[in-house]
Amino acid sequence: MSLISLIASQKIGDDEVAFQELVATYRRPIYNLLLRLSGSVQDAEDLTQEVFLKAFAAYGRFRKDSSCYTWLYRIAVNSFRDHLRRKGDGHLLLYEEPQGGDCVEGQLEQKDLELTVASALLALPIPQRLVVVLHDLLGFSYKEITQIAGVSLGTVKSRLFYGREALRKILSSRSAER
Amino acid sequence: MFRNCPDPIQLSAYLDGELSERRWLKIGLHLQKCSACRDKLAELEQVKKLVAQLPHRPAPEIRITAQQSPPKAAGKRWLWASCLTAAAVLLLVFFVHLRQPQADDVAGEYLRIHRQYEQQLAESIELLEEVEAQ
Ligand SMILES: [Zn+2]
Numbered sequence: 001m002s003l004i005s006l007i008a009s010q011k012i013g014d015d016e017v018a019f020q021e022l023v024a025t026y027r028r029p030i031y032n033l034l035l036r037l038s039g040s041v042q043d044a045e046d047l048t049q050e051v052f053l054k055a056f057a058a059y060g061r062f063r064k065d066s067s068c069y070t071w072l073y074r075i076a077v078n079s080f081r082d083h084l085r086r087k088g089d090g091h092l093l094l095y096e097e098p099q100g101g102d103c104v105e106g107q108l109e110q111k112d113l114e115l116t117v118a119s120a121l122l123a124l125p126i127p128q129r130l131v132v133v134l135h136d137l138l139g140f141s142y143k144e145i146t147q148i149a150g151v152s153l154g155t156v157k158s159r160l161f162y163g164r165e166a167l168r169k170i171l172s173s174r175s176a177e178r
Numbered sequence: 179m180f181r182n183c184p185d186p187i188q189l190s191a192y193l194d195g196e197l198s199e200r201r202w203l204k205i206g207l208h209l210q211k212c213s214a215c216r217d218k219l220a221e222l223e224q225v226k227k228l229v230a231q232l233p234h235r236p237a238p239e240i241r242i243t244a245q246q247s248p249p250k251a252a253g254k255r256w257l258w259a260s261c262l263t264a265a266a267v268l269l270l271v272f273f274v275h276l277r278q279p280q281a282d283d284v285a286g287e288y289l290r291i292h293r294q295y296e297q298q299l300a301e302s303i304e305l306l307e308e309v310e311a312q
Contacts, residue, residue: 023240031237045238052240117228135194136229142196161190164225171228 019059023052026069029138030076036133037080039122047083051076070147073140077130077148084126120170127151128163135160184208189219193226 030051035044054075055062062071121129130149134140135156140148145156184192184205191197192205209215 019242023242027237027240028234032234035235036232048237049240052242056242113228114232117232121229132229136226137232142191142194157191157196158187160194161187161222164190164222165186167229168221168225171225 019056022055022059022072026072027052030072033073033076033133033138034080036118036121036137037126037129038083039118043083047076047079051079054079070144073134073148074150116171116174117167120167120174123170124163124166128159128166131156131159132163132167136164182208183212183215186218186222189215190222193219193222 027048031044031048034047034051035041038044038047051072055072058071058075121132124132127149131145134145134148135142142153142156142160145151146153149156151159188197188201188205192202195202197205205215209219
């Protein structure tokens with residue numbers, strides 16, 4: 001990379017409108033990725049804010065390949081990793097229930113199911129959790145996940161399988177407890 | 179599972195439609211005659227559906243202004259640092275050039291400093307990219 005292209009990449013200026021569109025499109029999936037990875041509404045909100053600040057700073061460099069939105073998810077994954085490092089122990093995450101307004105009676109069962117699945121996800125090792133959330137919740141293809149998570153296709157495939165197997169075991173042991 | 183059953187990792191990829199056509203056909207044929215693999219596939223599918231059914235929660239508002247962009251400011255600091263380093267090295271090269279009359283020495287010294295400069299610049303750029311990548 002030349003010095004000139006480095007300087008050019010620092011210029012953002014007029015792109016704010018286009019950037020707002022990017023925010024409008026990706027704010028929700030990025031937040032939900034971080035919510036299911038971290039299990040904490042507060043952390044997910046803070047991290048989402050952080051992701052878009054970083055994305056804004058790096059926007060000049062990435063906007064040219066706008067079809068490649070995976071860079072945004074890569075920032076989210078890296079932010080989550082940094083967050084775990086800052087927090088110290090990433091394995092002691094508990095699921096925090098989102099404050100989703102009043103609960104109508106019919107929704108109780110649905111909410112219970114969400115709580116069960118979301119907390120089971122948090123019991124997975126983080127690399128498996130990441131691949132399962134990216135694929136099964138956000139609908140990314142294996143190839144897209146290789147770009148977001150920075151792992152090979154074979155790794156995506158096996159982590160997804162082992163993640164699903166682990167989830168199945170956790171969920172069936174929890175339903176047996178009742 | 180039997181001896182000729184596919185690896186369950188392949189079943190999981192079959193479920194996602196992430197196999198080559200040849201492999202996909204092969205597993206499809208196997209599934210027709212193997213109830214153990216059909217059961218395994220059904221289990222995986224159930225888990226996949228449970229995760230897919232998690233609601234997508236509304237995201238918080240994102241507040242971004244040009245002033246509110248610390249990584250960018252940090253990036254600019256590194257950029258300045260690399261520019262200053264480059265300028266300092268160029269001055270040094272010029273100074274050495276004035277001081278040393280022997281052509282060979284000058285060329286050697288120039289090359290050495292040039293390499294040093296290149297390395298410093300590469301380091302600065304790496305740091306800048308790290309800051310941006312975070
Ligand atoms: Zn079989």
